[in-house]
Amino acid sequence: MNSDQKALVTATVSTLKAHGVALTTHFYRRMFEHNPELKNVFNMSNQQNGKQQMALAIAVLAYAENIEDPSVLVHAVTKIGHKHVSLDIRPEHYAIVGRHLIASIGEVLGEAATPALLEAWATAYGELAGLMSGLESGLYQHAANQEGGWTGWRPFAVKQKVAESDEITSFYLYPTDGGKVADYQPGQYVSLRLFLPELNLFQPRQYSLSSAPNGEYYRISVKKEAGSPTPDGLISNRLHDFVAEGGIVELAAPAGDFTLDTSKQTPVVLVSGGVGQTPLLSMLDYLMSTGSPREVVWxxxxxDTQVHAFRETVTQLAGHHENMQQHIFYDTLAPGLEQEGYHAGFVDLNKLNGGTLMPEADYYVCGPAPFIRKQVQDLAALGVPRAAIHFEEFGPATLSV
Known part of the structure; x- marks a missing residue:
């Protein structure tokens, strides 16, 4: 891009702040009208609840604000790249998206969308698409080259379903071809795809891998959403209610950049809320199964105890690992739980700062967006360096902390 084009893109920042969601809403409506096949790629529940429109608006705004130095967005770009690979997004999809995005800018802005502005945005998008495609090409190559690896969608059989609590069930998934499965970094996820006859669509969802890699199967642990069927639980509830042992699902290869740094020997503090514990369980399982000497705080x-999944599993691990301690927070403590390590109320890291939280540790946080925001803010207030705080937001990236 030349300097004049960058200036034109920068000049749209105020408009994007005021009308970004209106633009992205128009864009998705236009794209699905002209290319309905892409409904098989996108999470249509996030279209209904507006999360995807908001996430794209945030991303477009960030790109416009940093058009002079897009390198500051490398972390966000990497995260998006992993998500795209997990959904089997290919370069040809970028051409379709670009065509509808530029057309939408013209249609929403009207007379303000001069030919020079549209050309500037087309150039900016082209550069971003090239960057993303290059990144994703490397991720695809890595997925295909390792033992048990693949790209695209691969059928897996549900060999076992295990109820972990009143809400969460684990699914043990084995490839139907009898082959190996690729290893992954603790904390990564897989995309799972089911065909929904009532929508006549395939729908993908991402689920964290909840155990250490083993080369033979993947385990995901899925929360059933109340009020079935709900848009947010469309696939999760179907897994619970209609996919029995022996059923077939399709998976993309593991992806994601929220991963345990296995090269370090520093302490690890794993902080989760609800089903947000699933990627952290993979990290914990890895640390325990490899005999890591690192200090671990869970x-x-x-x-309450009824919906608390993996309670006994984590307690057993803590009992057998001298460098591990755990702290559990329940809304209300049931009789018999007034003991060390159990706390009433919302997770509050300030209650644990008597030597439990270590400045030299790495902190991994996962849960609902308000949960993540509070924990990250509390850690920062406790003096933990931002570089030592890692978090994962399930769903479209709308969180900024």
Missing amino acids: VHGSR
Whole structure:
């Protein structure tokens, strides 16, 4: 891009702040009208609840604000690249999206969308698409080259379903071809795809891998959403209610950049709320199964014991690992739980600062967006460096902390 084009893109920042969601809403409506096949790629529940429109508006605004130096967005671009690979997004999809995005800018802005402005945005998008395609090409190559690896969608059989709590069930998934499965970094996820006859669509969802890699199967642990069927639980509830042992699902290869740094020997503090513990369980399982000497602190919040999944599993691990401690927060403590390590109320890291939280540790946080925001802010107030705080937001990236 030349300097004049960058200036034109920068000049749209105020408009994007005021009308970004209107633009992205128009864009998605236009794209699905002209290319309905892409409904098989996108999470249509996030279209209904507006999360995807908001996430794209945030991303477009960030790109416009940093058009002079897009390198500051490398973390966000990497995260999006992993998500795209997990959905089997290919370069040809970028051409379709670009065509509808530029057309939408013209249609929403009207007379303000001069030919020079549209050309500037087309150039900016082209550069971003090239960057993303290059990144994703490397991720695809890595996925295909390792033992048990693949790209695209691969059928898996549900060999076992295990109820972990009143809400969460684990699914043990084995490839139907009898082959190996690729290893992954603790904390990564897989995309799972089901065909929904009532929509006549395939629909993908991402689920964190909840155990250490083993080369033979993947385990995901899925929360059933109340009020079935709900848009947010469309696939999760179907897994619970209609996919029995022996059923077939399709998976994309593991992806994601919220991963345990296995090269370090520093302490690890794992902080989760509800089903947000699933990627952290993979990290914990890895640390325990490899005999890591690292100090581990497990902090988890749940409503009560009935919905608290993996309670006994984590307690057993803590009992057998001298360098591990755990702290559990329940909305209300049931009789018999007034003991060390159990706390009433929302997860509050300030209650644990008597030597439990270590400045030299790495902190991994996962849960609902308000949960993440509070924990990250509390950690920062406690003096933890921002570079030592890692978090994962389930769904479209709308969180900024």
